[in-house]
Amino acid sequence: MRPxxxxxxxxxxxxxxxxALRHQIEKIEKESGAKAIAVALRDVESDLAxxxxxDRWFHAASTIKVPILxxxxxxxxRGELLPHSRxxxxxxxxxxxxxxxxxxxxxxxSNSAVHNAIGKMMRVDExxxxxxTTSSNLATNLLLGVIGPDAANQTLKELHLEKGIELRxxxxxxxxxxxxxxxxxxxxxxLRILVMLAEGKAFSPGLSRRMMDILHGQEFNQxxxxxxxxxxxxxxxxxxxxxxxxxxxxxxxPKRKPYVLVILTEWDPGVSGRSRTIAAxxxxxxxxxxxxxxxx
Amino acid sequence: xxxxxxxxxxxxxxxxxxxxxxxVDGLSLPPDYRKALRPGEEWKDLNGFPRQLPRYFYEIPSxxxxxxxxxxxxxxxxxxxxVDVREAPPLRTFPRYVPxxxxxxxxxxxxxxxxxxxxxxxxxxxxxRSPSHRFSKNATPHAWGTAxxxxxxxDTYLDNRNAIERFSLIARETxxxxxxxxxxxxxxxxxxxxxxxxGYVLSVPRDVKS
Numbered sequence: 001m002r003p004x005x006x007x008x009x010x011x012x013x014x015x016x017x018x019x020a021l022r023h024q025i026e027k028i029e030k031e032s033g034a035k036a037i038a039v040a041l042r043d044v045e046s047d048l049a050x051x052x053x054x055d056r057w058f059h060a061a062s063t064i065k066v067p068i069l070x071x072x073x074x075x076x077x078r079g080e081l082l083p084h085s086r087x088x089x090x091x092x093x094x095x096x097x098x099x100x101x102x103x104x105x106x107x108x109x110s111n112s113a114v115h116n117a118i119g120k121m122m123r124v125d126e127x128x129x130x131x132x133t134t135s136s137n138l139a140t141n142l143l144l145g146v147i148g149p150d151a152a153n154q155t156l157k158e159l160h161l162e163k164g165i166e167l168r169x170x171x172x173x174x175x176x177x178x179x180x181x182x183x184x185x186x187x188x189x190x191l192r193i194l195v196m197l198a199e200g201k202a203f204s205p206g207l208s209r210r211m212m213d214i215l216h217g218q219e220f221n222q223x224x225x226x227x228x229x230x231x232x233x234x235x236x237x238x239x240x241x242x243x244x245x246x247x248x249x250x251x252x253x254p255k256r257k258p259y260v261l262v263i264l265t266e267w268d269p270g271v272s273g274r275s276r277t278i279a280a281x282x283x284x285x286x287x288x289x290x291x292x293x294x295x296x
Numbered sequence: 297x298x299x300x301x302x303x304x305x306x307x308x309x310x311x312x313x314x315x316x317x318x319x320v321d322g323l324s325l326p327p328d329y330r331k332a333l334r335p336g337e338e339w340k341d342l343n344g345f346p347r348q349l350p351r352y353f354y355e356i357p358s359x360x361x362x363x364x365x366x367x368x369x370x371x372x373x374x375x376x377x378x379v380d381v382r383e384a385p386p387l388r389t390f391p392r393y394v395p396x397x398x399x400x401x402x403x404x405x406x407x408x409x410x411x412x413x414x415x416x417x418x419x420x421x422x423x424x425r426s427p428s429h430r431f432s433k434n435a436t437p438h439a440w441g442t443a444x445x446x447x448x449x450x451d452t453y454l455d456n457r458n459a460i461e462r463f464s465l466i467a468r469e470t471x472x473x474x475x476x477x478x479x480x481x482x483x484x485x486x487x488x489x490x491x492x493x494x495g496y497v498l499s500v501p502r503d504v505k506s
């Protein structure tokens with residue numbers, strides 16, 4: 001059976017939009033000075049999908065905290081942890097390189113609340129909140145210490161989300177970094193996790209919502225949300241080290257279904273304009289998705 | 297001992313009219329507690345020597361009572377029983393059980409506190425923890441209730457060689473026979489707290505018959 005003219009028209013519009021987006025992103029990439037940019041998009045409203053270098057691997061930086069969050073909630077789903085289970089706050093971890101101890105330097109961690117609790121205990125849900133909203137590295141390593149990287153990877157496998165995510169260690173493990181043992185992600189890998197969370201399909205609608213609530217609390221908003229209108233709500237996670245800057249999240253706008261967007265970027269150390277580039281790509285996508293197709 | 301600790305709940309086998317906690321024989325506890333506490337069992341230490349685990353415990357009926365019971369002038373019971381999610385599940389809810397030797401540790405820490413002249417803070421998982429705790433790899437005096445990990449003294453965090461060695465020396469000078477972990481990273485050393493312990497002391501209250 002031949003597709004109806006309306007369906008053909010919609011497909012054409014979608015292809016045209018995707019082409020236009022690619023063109024715009026290429027332009028931003030050229031002007032930015034970035035070494036590499038990857039974008040993955042899934043718009044639930046229009047079904048538009050974009051995969052721009054979305055299978056290229058990047059150092060995950062703090063975006064790896066999203067898969068770790070998933071691992072924590074998997075343990076909650078299994079009944080091994082409760083949100084109010086308490087965890088000893090101790091700043092001593094073992095590198096994946098020869099189990100050599102290391103600490104998370106408080107000066108390199110943007111969150112002081114967790115460091116202030118050293119010696120005491122914090123709840124799992126408090127640590128998860130700090131891990132995401134202020135990207136606490138100490139909270140991240142504590143949670144990963146409780147659940148274990150193997151269990152987190154097993155969760156990814158069980159949810160069929162392992163493609164595009166390599167969780168190999170905690171954060172701030174400098175010895176591992178020197179030996180190029182890093183957590184890696186692709187834009188598509190992170191996109192699949194966020195789509196599952198946005199659709200309420202990670203473990204249960206209730207647990208998915210709790211994870212989304214945490215992502216909504218993000219305090220670093222210079223990336224995806226920066227040039228969106230104030231009515232936009234973005235549940236997201238950023239990640240930045242000397243050579244990469246990322247943002248991955250779900251964008252909610254009034255009177256339309258959300259879209260999931262992952263922007264990964266790689267840079268030479270010291271190059272500026274990272275957040276501006278991510279915000280520009282996010283803005284371009286927003287404009288194109290909210291444009292009336294009849295205007296095109 | 298303050299008036300707040302003189303509530304005589306469940307005096308049980310305990311002769312002391314002022315000590316509020318009941319002594320229980322670990323072998324009489326329900327199976328899930330016996331499995332976690334392993335009362336009277338042998339357990340090998342790091343060097344392979346068998347050590348006998350405590351059999352007699354104080355029963356702590358509630359967090360409220362742990363907050364009230366003074367083991368020494370400046371040490372309340374709750375400070376010795378803070379364990380996290382790595383403790384065996386039955387031992388994370390009340391009633392909870394702590395070896396009777398915990399009172400000896402409290403007296404030592406009180407003496408230590410007098411020597412340092414300020415607050416002594418025991419870390420989470422750093423007081424009593426059971427042999428089933430995920431940190432308990434070999435027989436550790438923590439499972440006898442005779443060890444403490446101190447992470448802070450006054451305003452000083454014990455996370456560096458200078459602080460740990462300074463207070464370790466005070467502990468050894470103040471408390472005859474006390475053992476402290478040397479500063480360092482390998483197993484058997486400590487670099488982010490001061491570990492001190494009395495060894496594998498078993499306390500058997502006078503009125504225990506068996």
